[in-house]
Amino acid sequence: MKIVVVSAGLSSPSSTRLLADRLAAATLRHVDAEPLVIELRDLATEIAQHLVTGFPPARLAAALDAVASADGLIAVTPVFAASYSGLFKSFFDLIDKDALTGTPVLVGATGGTARHSLVTEHALRPLFTHLRALVVPTAVYAASEDWGQEGLAQRIDRAGAELARFAAPAGARTAPDVDTTAAIAPRSSTGAITSVDPADGFVPVPFEERLAALRAGIAA
Secondary structure (H helix, E strand, O other): OEEEEEEOOOOOOOHHHHHHHHHHHHHHOOOOOEEEEEEHHHHHHHHHHHHHHOOOOHHHHHHHHHHHOOOEEEEEEEEEOOEEOHHHHHHHHOOOOOOOOOOEEEEEEEEOOHHHOOHHHHHHHHHHHHOOOEEOOOOEEEEHHHOOOHHHHHHHHHHHHHHHHHOOOHHHHHOOOOOOHHHOOOEOOOOOEOOOOHHHOOOOOOHHHHHHHHHHHHHO
8 A cells, every 4th residue: 555645844854744754654553554755845846847847857757646646645734824835735736637536635734823723624625625535534733832732643643544544555446346326315306416215216396396385375
């Protein structure tokens, strides 16, 4: 199994890399894998070149390929201006729009204050949802005062266990013999999602008929 860790920390060492490493360690307690860590600070020049030329240098191409072929992805960014950093966003702007489809992703962020803790929900989760990745339920934000606290350790452990649970070899995510019909909510004749299956003999009443009956009742 291949777990890829993307850290967008700008200093060395950085709290972003520390969080990324702890998330990876928590994941590896549940799966047998060797993590590949990608430090975006080392690829900053290559990322800028690719953005303006359209051609990735060899190191960047290898990093992009590694992310695209990951069985599970851990992505951690520092908070800049209440969102992910420009370096983090620029890297994922270079990922093919279909490369992360179905890939389990654990997102994390670091910042100086707890006031930015929702960055994982209003910025990171929508970004990877747009890329059609499977973002695990628990996202981890670490403010400066969180380090060494039991609450952060618990969130890290829970998030790592979730990523391990969802991660599977890339080929298994698109196995042609997997029957997904049971996971699809039943729909009415108009296409609306319903709580009953039309195959059971239930015949939905069109909304127009219900509305006409309501009007008739009011008029009477």
